[in-house]
Amino acid sequence: MLNLNEQEIIDTLAQFSPLNAMTREHLKGVLRYCEWLPYCRDQLIFQPADTDGRQLYVVQGSVLVDDGDETELIRAGSEQSLWPLPGGYPRSHRASAVEDTVLLSMPAQMVDSLLCWSHCASYLLLALQRDSGDQGDLNWMTTLLNSNLFHRVSPLNMAEIVDQFYPLEVSDQQVIVRQGEVGECCYVIKSGAGEVVVTDADGHERLLATLVAGQCFGEEAMLNDLPRNATVRMTTDGVLMRLDKPAFYQLLQHQHATQIGFTEAGNNIASGSIWLDVRTQQEYERGHCYRSINMPLDILQLKSAMLLAHKNYIVYCNSGRRSTAAAQLLARSGIQVKVLRNGIDDLAANQQLLFQAS
Numbered sequence: 201m202l203n204l205n206e207q208e209i210i211d212t213l214a215q216f217s218p219l220n221a222m223t224r225e226h227l228k229g230v231l232r233y234c235e236w237l238p239y240c241r242d243q244l245i246f247q248p249a250d251t252d253g254r255q256l257y258v259v260q261g262s263v264l265v266d267d268g269d270e271t272e273l274i275r276a277g278s279e280q281s282l283w284p285l286p287g288g289y290p291r292s293h294r295a296s297a298v299e300d301t302v303l304l305s306m307p308a309q310m311v312d313s314l315l316c317w318s319h320c321a322s323y324l325l326l327a328l329q330r331d332s333g334d335q336g337d338l339n340w341m342t343t344l345l346n347s348n349l350f351h352r353v354s355p356l357n358m359a360e361i362v363d364q365f366y367p368l369e370v371s372d373q374q375v376i377v378r379q380g381e382v383g384e385c386c387y388v389i390k391s392g393a394g395e396v397v398v399t400d401a402d403g404h405e406r407l408l409a410t411l412v413a414g415q416c417f418g419e420e421a422m423l424n425d426l427p428r429n430a431t432v433r434m435t436t437d438g439v440l441m442r443l444d445k446p447a448f449y450q451l452l453q454h455q456h457a458t459q460i461g462f463t464e465a466g467n468n469i470a471s472g473s474i475w476l477d478v479r480t481q482q483e484y485e486r487g488h489c490y491r492s493i494n495m496p497l498d499i500l501q502l503k504s505a506m507l508l509a510h511k512n513y514i515v516y517c518n519s520g521r522r523s524t525a526a527a528q529l530l531a532r533s534g535i536q537v538k539v540l541r542n543g544i545d546d547l548a549a550n551q552q553l554l555f556q557a558s
Contacts, residue, residue, distance in 0.1 A: 206231065212304070216257050217282050218315060221480040221498060226318035229348030239297035247527045250291040255284045257307040273298065283486070284308075288545055309519075314351050316521045320500035321345040323529060324362075330501075333351050340390040340441055343414035349386075349423075350451070357451045364451065365441040370434050377472045379431045383421025385444045386387075391414050392438015398430045410435075412445025422448065457527045459541040462551050465514045468538065473512040476537070478526040487556040489516070498521045500529065516540035525529075 204212065212225050213219050219227065226510075239245060245263060246252060262275040265286055274280045287293035289338040291307055313432070315468040326339055341362050350361055367390065368374065377388060379399055406452065409432055413415060421428050422445050460468070475492035477484050484494040495503045497517075507513065513535065518541035527537040544555050 209234065210464075211293050213296060214311040215282060216284075216304075217482045218480050219311070220482070221316040221496070222315060223322075223346060223527040224335065225346040226314055228346060229314045229351060230306060233306045233310050235304045237303045239301045240334050241297060241299050245285070245295040245303070246287065246291045247294045248307050251289065252291070253308050254291050254305045255311050257284060257304040259304050260303050263301060263303075264294050264298050265423050267292065268294075276301075292549070298310070301308050309424065312519050312521050314348065316497070316525055317348070317351040317353075317521060320525050320529075325499045326501035326532055327497075328362075337390075339387050340414055344388050344416070344441075347416055349416060349419050353451045354453065356418035357453070361451060365443050368440045368441055369438075372434055375431060375433045376440065377421075377428050377430075377432045379429065383418060383426060383428055385442050386418035386422045387432075387443075388415060388416050388438040388441045388450075390441050392434060392436045392440075394432055394434045394436075394438075396432050397432050413438075421511040441497045457524050458538045459523055459524075460514070460538050461541050465538070465540050468512065468514055469472075473538075476507075476513040476515045476526075477517070477521050478515055479517050483518070484529045485558065487547075487558055490553045492516075495526075500501065500526055504530060504533060504535065509534055509536075512537050512538070514540060516531055517543050518545050520545040520546070 209231060210224055213227050213230060216222070219230065221241075224232070236259075241260070245256070248268075258274050258276045258281040260276050261263050262273060263285060265272045265274060267286070272280070272286075274285065277554070285293075285295055287295065324346055325342060328338060342363075353361065365388065368387075370392065371426045376394065377383070389411055391413050393413070394417075396409040396411065396417070397405060397407050399405050411432065416526070417432050418428070420426065431434070467471075475489045477488050478497045478500065479493045479494070479498050481494060484496075488494065495506075513530070515527050515537050516539070517523040517526075520539060520541060525541045525544060527539045530537045544552060546556075
């Protein structure tokens with residue numbers, strides 16, 4: 201089993217695709233879901249129809265993957281090992297360890313959600329850097345969007361997050377949240393500093409941490425409906441940005457983008473619509489739809505000016521999550537977009553062939 205510290209594991213994650221398109225802060229969100237899975241020689245890893253939902257990378261040893269027609273040997277450290285083991289969810293392949301092997305495992309849906317959030321955050325930050333004239337505003341919003349607090353927010357609501365916070369002027373020694381009370385909101389420190397203290401059963405107070413501008417607090421109790429596990433009080437005058445629980449849950453509400461199936465998408469393309477691939481450049485180069493345009497979601501803010509308002513675009517990614525977010529962001533700019541429902545991974549094998557050009 202690998203014996204790595206947190207930074208070394210994040211360095212390892214950053215080698216793999218598409219994780220390498222995420223910021224290090226967002227990779228910390230992936231880190232909490234990672235497992236190291238040891239396999240002995242000839243041990244089965246998965247077989248067709250398995251629904252384990254794991255995204256697996258070979259970090260030691262080697263794996264033989266069989267799709268029924270061809271076999272592929274994937275060795276740790278090879279170019280192929282930088283990608284998840286193939287097979288989809290549910291699995292269409294059989295995989296087994298050729299020798300003693302260690303795999304890095306993470307839940308595929310959670311990783312896809314965090315990847316989408318990381319790319320949306322990059323899109324929003326580029327817009328904020330363009331539009332914000334207040335460096336203080338830019339600093340706290342940058343810290344907020346680089347956190348993993350909002351990865352559960354519907355992609356269609358991501359652009360609304362910053363607008364849901366409102367400022368609160370606070371003074372030195374003011375208690376902001378109190379240990380044991382119900383968590384009805386969370387905060388980001390825009391300016392000033394604070395401290396986190398916990399009080400034991402005998403009434404003795406212990407300092408747990410200090411807080412500075414840009415840091416969030418109070419989110420765990422708000423998200424999980426738990427009592428506050430500590431008290432936070434200011435150690436200077438300052439300004440906090442507050443998000444109330446009802447506003448947060450409103451952000452979680454699902455909204456709709458125009459979703460179409462493979463057949464309708466094909467008809468739209470035949471009538472002049474254009475495929476728009478919002479995956480990373482590495483994903484695109486590994487296989488994409490012929491004549492599609494690649495505009496990765498994280499830099500879409502920079503490239504979207506190249507899109508034509510009088511054209512229609514069919515946006516796609518692997519799962520439909522990043523393409524749904526991209527469609528909403530583009531629609532705000534007046535671009536006419538539809539989304540390939542559930543992405544490439546949900547298509548039949550013969551339909552996926554359309555997206556394998558290189």
